[in-house]
Amino acid sequence: MEQNTFSSLSRSSVIQEMEQESFDLLIIGGGITGAGIALDATTRGLKVALIEKNDFASGTSSRSTKLIHGGLKYLQNLDFPVVKETGSEREIVFNNARHLVHPIRMNFPLIKKESYNLATLKAGLTLYDRLAGVKKEERHTIHGKKQTMKNEPLFNKKIVQGSGVYVEYRTDDSRLTLEVAKTAQERGAKLLNYASMTDFIQDPNNQVKGVVAKDELSGRTLKITANHIVNAAGPWVDFVRKKDRPVTGKYMVLAKGIHIVFERNKLPVQSSTYFQHKGRMIAVIPRGGTTYVGSTESIYTEDIEDIHVNQSEVTYLLGCLKDMFPDLNLRISDVISSWAGVRPLIGEEGKSSAELSRHDEIFESDTGLITIAGGKLTGYRKMAERIMQYIEKKEKKKKTASITASVRLTGGNFSSSEEVEQLIQKLYGNYEHLGLSKQEVEDYVHRYGSNTEAFLKELANYDEKDLDKASRNIRAEVKYTVENEMVATLTDFYDRRTSYVLFDPDKVLGTLDAAAVEMADLLNWDNSTLKEEKRKALYAHHKAVTFLDK
Structure with a gap:
């Protein structure tokens, strides 16, 4: 397998590259904001690294109302610039x-x-x-x-x-985040999930120039250096800031x-x-x-x-x-x-809860750590542009506009919605021998887009094995997402890559054993790791279907 693929099987080589290279920009946080910044920065020709302490989109970016909002509700507050921006951004995200x-x-x-x-x-x-x-x-x-x-x-x-x-x-918020991250990777960014920042590295002038991070899957420690560090950790931004300086002024x-x-x-x-x-x-x-x-x-x-x-x-x-x-x-x-x-x-400080801001804001500490917080899913591109223009201003360069409005996301190689429907029809016919219903093919296309055929070819390979249809489908999908979407755990797969835990929870229970066997084989899990991963997946299912009685 090529080392530059967005694959959990390439993890050790990605870690090695992150340690050996020095980057223009290091991003902490793999939600939609961090992924969007990574994509914008790579399209500007910068060397970019991104680390996420859990999985991509594992925080706010997989727990929204799953709408690319046009900002209608902001009219009540007469917030016209936000309505204008989110309205135009909505169309761009749709096209890409x-x-x-x-x-x-x-x-x-x-x-x-x-x-x-x-x-x-x-x-x-x-x-x-x-x-x-x-x-x-x-x-x-x-x-x-x-x-x-x-x-x-x-x-x-x-x-x-x-x-x-x-x-x-x-939309599917977690997959949108994943596709933005993957597109950034395809354009040269180095991204790593399950890598938690433990400390900052400072130069002799007390400016942050890197981080110490822990690979949560192997326990290995790595050091990553960069000219600029952006804290885009969403709800965790203050946790990151506290590793740099005490949090004063604005807070989450x-x-x-x-x-x-x-x-x-x-x-x-x-x-x-x-x-x-x-x-x-x-x-x-x-x-x-x-x-x-x-x-x-x-x-x-x-x-x-x-x-x-x-x-x-x-x-x-x-x-x-x-x-x-x-x-x-x-x-x-x-x-x-x-x-x-x-x-x-x-x-x-000094403001009431009624005065909480829902807008994105950028602030910088005296060590040079840049933090972006707030904002919404729809505005991820403009947030990324504001960060990059902030860095350009800091470097005393002329501000330049983002070009990501014309960058189609991986899987989004369509000129019209009709082309999406045409692909569904084509794949349904070409892979009729797999016994998939039209709805199943449609679901796969709405998940993997123009990459769906690559997945169906994988599924065809599994068709030759002596498996029932449900086990065949789930094992092929596990293999595809491990090798192409940096799935590292069963919860990554069932929650953020497929949303089965949210919209088809019975499928989680019905296919977990088959998925676990496949993933254990791909990622060389021992028996204790296999049991622990199944436990975590069952816990994610339990959280989705039961409610705390307070």
Whole structure:
């Protein structure tokens, strides 16, 4: 296998290269922000390294509402620049990853005693269309009560007075992050998951010029040197900052959000819905055979490494759904899966919690450590551009614009959504002998995009082995993701590469033994490692399907 592949089998050579080379830029954090910076920097010709203490997208970047938001809710705060930026960015992300980003019709019902009425919603959506540069065919429509109830018969007719319909984009946040990281690697960046920063290396002028890191899989220590270090560790940025200097001034305040998942037939909405409930926005999003709902928001001060969904949070969302869809009578037993995560908001000494900033900000310590915090999934490219322009200014160079708007992500080699559908049809026909349903092929294409055929060729190899179909499919997918997507653990595979733990939890239990055998063989696990990895995967499943009773 070539040493430059995005593969867990190349791990030792990547570590060796990181130690032997000196980099222009070292990024701490492998979420969407860090991955985006790595891609932007490599397209500028810089030598780039990135380390992540867990797996890529293992924090906030796999626990969002999985929408490429256009920023509609920022209109309420008259935050026009954010609406304009996120609206245009949404289109760019869609063009660069059409297999992962899907336009969806979003139903926004007008509800008695909430903040919007027909006039303000129409004005808001009209302004939104203009600011965000929405395509003509995707501009909003406004409906009265009669048409609204026809569009969505499940709505509570006692409180719904009308609606607006506009377009949002649904995505797979963890795979988007992975594809950005992989594209950066293909362009020359060195990336390593399960590498935790333990200390900074400083030059004689007390400027940070590298880090000491620990490979969490082998226990090996490595040193990486770079001209600039960017802390993009998301909710963990203050943990990193404390290894450099005491945190003063601005600091992270963590906001927890949860989402719950139902079988589609339990929550059979006609289209996605975004509704207000006592001032809070709740999203109801169909995805394949499921519908997911979120999010809550509460300040979080507990264990950041092990975030659970509380039963009270599920009960709260069920109450919101009861008010909006009274005929469904959803129960906690109908919830098939869930996820919880935190996002970093920016607080400042002397300011109240009501003044927490949801925008991204950059700050630098006197040792030269650059930190970026806050922001949203949709704006990852612009955050990366701001970091690179900050570094250019620091080096007294002229600011230059990012070119990543025209960089298609790996797997995103499509000029139109029609090409995605054509690939599904083509692969379904060409690999008919594998006995895959059209839906299975579609799911694979929406996961791996233009790389799907490489995976199906792997699957064809496994077809020659004496395996049942489920074991064949899962073992081939494990092999593909280990060799091409830096999967190092069973949880990487079931959570962030495939989302089976979130949207098909029964598959985790049904295929775990086969997946574990395959991964153990590929990664040379001994029996104790195999048992521990299975335990961790079962724990991830347990967290998704059970709720803490506080």
